[in-house]
Amino acid sequence: MELGTALLIVDMQMEMANATAAGRPRANPGANPQPEDSIAELAAGFRRAGLPVVHVMHDDPRPESKFRRDLASGQPMPCAQPLAGEKVFWKTGSSGFVGTGLAEYLRGQGISDLVIVGGVAAFCVNSTARSAANLGFQISVVEDALIAFALPDRHGGDLDADVVLDVTLSALAAGFGAVVPSREVLEQLPVAA
DSSP states (O other), rough: OOEEEEEEEEEEBHHHHHHTTOOOSSSSSTSSSSSHHHHHHHHHHHHTTTOOOEEEEOSSSSTTTTTTTTGGGSSSSSSOOTTOOOOOEESSOOOOTTTSOOOHHHHHTTTEEEEEEOOOOOIIHHHHHHHHHHOOOOOEEEEEEOOOEEOTTTTTSSEEEHHHHHHHHHHHHHHHHHEEOOOHHHHHOSOOO
8 A cells, every 4th residue: 555545434324333233134244353343443554554544424315314414323433433634525325426526535635546445335335436446546345344234135035145245346346446355455554654
């Protein structure tokens, strides 16, 4: 990792923790570390290295949504709390690049490479990563720093959360960028700025 690389944390908001606590099936339930731990470790590593940490959060315009900035459920999870000076972008749709000014900000900061983490893998992480690649950014999606839930099957029942995550990451790796473990990212970070 070098200058021009940023960590992009997508939608790590309290509703993710609420859904998990309510028993919504998640990928890799016994994983160690959990995605929240990997995200916290990556954020700390980027900060130590003097590399930017950028946050995208969801502010759904629908009044029934729990992903709203005016609700406790819309606030950042402890593992992804923005620090003073870290840029936060609020989006109303799936991609962190639509209507937010994120691309302009990143380019203005000389950032061309993004390490993407967060939730939900099949939705906003997927949309944001694809948009980033389509806009010319080099992307790496961190496979063990993603929250992935089971997905309702259009034919009835649910698609297993691990299958949803695997298909999402396979599609991203096939056509948009790299899929890497957090260990590999951490090993590539400079010792200090």
